[in-house]
Amino acid sequence: MKTFLQNKALPKWIILIIDQIISTWSFALSFFIIRQFDFETILRGHFFVYSGIYLVVSVMVFYAMRIHTGLIRYSSTDDIYRIFTAVLMASLVYGAIVGLWVSPAFHIDSVNIYVVLLVNFFISSSVLIMMRLGAKALFYYIKRGSSGDKETVLIYGADSFAILVKQALEVSNAGRLTIAGFVDDNPNKIDKHIQQKRVYHINDIEKLQSKLHIDKLVILSEDLKSEARKNAIETCVELGIKVVTVPPTEQWMSGQLRMNQIQDLRIEDLLQRPPIVIENDKISADLAGKRILITGGAGSIGSEIVRQVLSYKPEMVIICDQAESPLHDLQLEMEEHYPEANLKICIADIQNFNRMYALFKEYNPQMVYHAAAYKHVPMMESNPSEAILTNVLGTKNLADLSMTFDVEKFVMISTDKAVNPTNVMGASKRIAEIYIQSLNNISAQPKLQDNVQGTALQQTRFITTRFGNVLGSNGSVIPRFRSQIEKGGPITVTHPDITRYFMTIPEAVQLVLEAGTMGRGGEIFIFDMGQPVKIVDLARKMIKLAGLTANDIEIVFSGLRPGEKLYEELLNQEELTIPTHHEKIKVSKVREYTYNKVLASINELLNLNKEGDELDTVKQMKKIVPEFKSKNSRFEELDSMVQ
Template sequence: IIIVNGLTSFLLLITYRVMIKYFFLYIKNLNLDKKKVIIYGAGEAGLATKRTFDHDAKVNKTIISFLDDDERKVGKTIDGIKILGAKKLEALIAEHEVDEIIFASYTIPVERKNQIVDVCLENDVAVLNIPPADVWAKGKISTAQIQNINIEDLLNRKPIQINIDGIQSELKDKRILITGAAGSIGSEVVRQLMKFETGLIILCDQSETALHNIYLELEETHTTTNFHAFVGDVRDEVRMDYLFETYKPHYVYHAAAYKHVPLMEDNPAEAIKTNVMGTKTIADMAVKHGVQKFVMISTDKAVNPTNVMGASKRIAEIYVQSLNNSLSTNNFIFSNGLSYINDLNVKPITKFITTRFGNVLGSNGSVIPRFKQQIEKGGPVTVTHPEITRYFMTIPEACRLVLEAGCMGKGGEIFIFDMGKSVKIVELAKKMIRLAGLEPNQDIQISYSGLRPGEKLFEELLNDNENTMPTHHEKIMIGRVREYVFSEIESQIYTLLQHAKQNDDRQVVIAMKMLVKEYKSKNSVFEELDNPA
């Protein structure tokens, strides 16, 4: 009797739970205010998306259809839902008054995504995205993770492939120094390097808080302890000499720099102290302490510069490239900070490599985070000029190419990255507003503030006298640039730094224009120096 009673109770409990589940599903399906949803992608991720909704009683959605570009899937069904061809999108939206479309595939080309998003935005259909593949793979699935698509998802290109084995072979057991390690680019270089079997990774930055944050992140995400945080300013020659003497790095990735154009236009001396003197200090220490490779991270703003920041980075490029060319000869005589090299018993071995690319998505102070903040506050979204365009690349993408270029470099090259198509900033702003479910110039105003001091309408990756050669990587080219005599450059930079140390901004800019003949100021108080009376 006890056994029978136990079995009966168990069966009744199971029956009760099943009935409750189906009761809630029934109530859910009776709801007439359900959002009508299309799932774009009829693969495993699409099926997982549907079932995630099915098992969440709080979700008030109904799946109208799956869409897929794969004709082999069209006409079939998944969990009772028919798969239609992607060409049916507009017809489905009109017929069913669709509320949302969810991208549930990781293989949709960005161009195709943008086409679909444009159709959806024209028809007031919200666009959502499933979380990254590794989240799904770990089984951490919830409807809360299916969120509005980000503008970054529509600017990203297909993942760039790099020579992982080649980089691993090059960097294995090497001690590596990253300057500016707490910045947007420097910190991502650190994250990428942590994936390889390197020796000690030294993170150098002057910002205590930012350096502390990246250090804590590494502690939380890695079990290894092959990294060390070093607080120091690249302009401090004594401190940097101590850094190199203590840790003896094999490789240096030099990311420390001032980057904000309008701010540097108002502070030329400071731009030179960090971007030129700081680069010179690290480059000189690399030679003195036998660093094998020095990889400098530059910018497209160094090309035909119209502002102090871009010109300062071009001078830094010129210094490291001419230094490399001088070291590669058998007869070299150095003065100023490198005079000790003349007394070395062995020839310096350092190879200097420069990488040049445009804006990166999501970097501190960049346009996309600023637009997001302005939209959240209700506007207006400020664009400097209706015709302004920019190149964009994701930070991880740029840093992977930095590692690839650093490994392939033999010394003296300026590697230029394929940035894809330039983007009109006002169109970027409009799309971001629409992705937020709002209408440009109705819900959120777009205002034009005028070009900022030193700002260009468009950026360039090569100047008028430069061209490129291909490399084995389709996204990396070598710029053929003018070569400079190091002794002349060293002398001119010495004069430039003296003006910077005296905080004489006018003389600083005059000296910069002597060094970089193509530097022509725009929207700047320094325009008068290009056309003296």
């Protein structure tokens, strides 16, 4: 009993002895059955010779097949199969020895030994299996009796993977979990039983909750994108049933599920859409063997670009960022996962033209992914000069240098906040978009080359990708809500009607790479962001995912922040979209901008910014972007001054 409670395993030699006691007893019983329990005749015959030889053969076969090395409490169908095989092999070997050597040599043939072996096969294998199943049941019974809080769980699915999850949970969480059954939407499996557990329909979850008091739904993380599974998850969230995920079975260590691999379902998982299909061959042809510069490489989007770009085997990846610690962390991660990659880690500020010039000159990149930017709306509303220096001047520096050094493609990461901007941040990104668009036809105007220091025959293609919020990015609403929930609330939401588009970081970057590959220059690619999500609904779901209710965590509406608008847009009113071969990517049919005019306007903006007059600076931004109308901001008074 103590051994069971302390999770200690019996020594292998004891298991071997127990198996042989059972095997020999079974053989003797079979012998007695065939001789109709005529003990006097049996004991005066050759019973001990037959039994002794069988014991020797059985020990050798069981030892050779390592039957005694498995932990009895973890016995599975594979172990049952191995026992059947071992008993069969022992019978065949023993039969051959008796028939070919024992009977002819000692002239003993007083019993039909082959019938004895047949009866013994069924008795021995059955008892050996029952012993293991009984020991396993006893172990879990004792663990259940000795454990504290218990939880009742359902497992989504009724296939072989769900069965593996059931077995792994029984082993990994011995005594703490009661598995109520499986849930599935396959009508052929409903009301059937798998390993003594019933399969229920997903529509029965609510009934099961009231009847069995379900605590958790367990689901494989790779199954999250199925519509039926999403419905089951939504039902559980509404009922207050916690949803936990386990990784794909190939990620289990030594075939066993670890406790730290069982994770609570995150809101990011709940908002995921069907996987994006991209043309890897074309992207590979575009990136393989290239020198690629990624600015803002330590950020949430930039670091994911680094990860995905490295999978296409570029010649070199230059990672540029001014954030020292995140850049160091990324370097350690990449060195661990891509030890053969040629990485150049550069701490640099894109505002510093000379530093960026030196970087371009040293590494001569062929592709630039520009993800460096200031993106927090309220922060930039309070510090417009920094938004202009990084988002406008920084982008201009990189774009000009890309022309100077004949970069093949320049892909800029923009934002939905650049559409009809209501804040300084969005307007600064829109100005950056306008500038790189105007550069796309610069090669047709050789008289302007002195201004950008480019060569007369430069072929740089400037491409813009525009999308909304990404789940889990640095500073996004989801980590903030999660932190507020962990502290017991309240959750602060700016407005009950505020909505946002959301996309996961990996799928956003996948579309960036795809758009960069298909771009011919001058396009603004717009991504399908799915349906907008109300932020207050997002907060409520996160509360429920944490196993709490609205009574546990208060939601407080703090009011719109400076520059914030209720609804984000992905397209200007004067723009149209053109479909591409990828259903999730469209091209914005944008207005044409003349480089001379754009350059003059931006130079005036940069000069005003250098002088430090914020009102004149923002007024110039509104002149460059006429649709820029401030909301909930100190700059609203300027709208009437700019016509």
